[in-house]
Amino acid sequence: MNEKKEVGEKAVDFVKEGMVVGLGTGTTVLYTISKLGKLVQQGFYIKGIPTSKQTEKLAIEVGIPLVSFNEIDHIDLAIDGADEVNRELDLIKGGGGALLREKIIAKAAKNFIVVADSQKVVNQLGSFPLPVEVVPFGFEMTMKHIRELGGSPKLRQKNELPYITDNGNYIIDCVFSELKFPEYLEKRFNMIPGVVDNGLFIGMADIVITLDRDKNITIYKRGQDLIST
Numbered sequence: 001m002n003e004k005k006e007v008g009e010k011a012v013d014f015v016k017e018g019m020v021v022g023l024g025t026g027t028t029v030l031y032t033i034s035k036l037g038k039l040v041q042q043g044f045y046i047k048g049i050p051t052s053k054q055t056e057k058l059a060i061e062v063g064i065p066l067v068s069f070n071e072i073d074h075i076d077l078a079i080d081g082a083d084e085v086n087r088e089l090d091l092i093k094g095g096g097g098a099l100l101r102e103k104i105i106a107k108a109a110k111n112f113i114v115v116a117d118s119q120k121v122v123n124q125l126g127s128f129p130l131p132v133e134v135v136p137f138g139f140e141m142t143m144k145h146i147r148e149l150g151g152s153p154k155l156r157q158k159n160e161l162p163y164i165t166d167n168g169n170y171i172i173d174c175v176f177s178e179l180k181f182p183e184y185l186e187k188r189f190n191m192i193p194g195v196v197d198n199g200l201f202i203g204m205a206d207i208v209i210t211l212d213r214d215k216n217i218t219i220y221k222r223g224q225d226l227i228s229t
Ligand SMILES: O=C[C@H](O)[C@H](O)[C@H](O)COP(=O)(O)O
Pocket: 024, 025, 026, 027, 028, 029, 080, 081, 082, 083, 092, 093, 094, 095, 096, 097, 098, 099, 102
């Protein structure tokens, strides 16, 4: 069973005609975007706003009309993947380097749906290294301040050069032996000069679509019990 496909395609049920949809980044939401593209080909009308250049390219390929922020006053629904999800529906994101645009779009959306295969669901956030987007200027000093928060920071690299985000920044991946107080940390990281944002998404997801132990689609809604299988 392709779990990413199952959960990614399930999210399409929440998309209604005429919506402005935030299109996430990664190998799970790719299935959402592809299925939305097929519906658009059949006359279903939506507009998309992408969270990365990679997603923008994919959305254009599958035929989803795109808008930018200066053309809209709201986003109805954002759909995105995650690297970790806990039972409170808090997330670590940014494994693909898109966390900043993802957070801007999730924050602007009336509803934020996360699609996550069962491997992503954890009791406690923090096994996945926390991605932190930083400006290149003085990043060595920024890393020093990050280390003071208790993590082991490492500059993300691609082909032996610093990985560059769509915003021209670097990513520092931060390993924690135990990531305590994620709500505090999300805010604390962003107080370090040079940090643009971090991959903790606390209190943002409204719905998480995943699979249970028996591989049934399971939908969690913030503040409520399981709403369907
Ligand atoms: O920067 C990337 C994003 O936060 C992704 O949504 C996240 O890494 C999950 O990606 P995937 O669905 O490929 O595991």
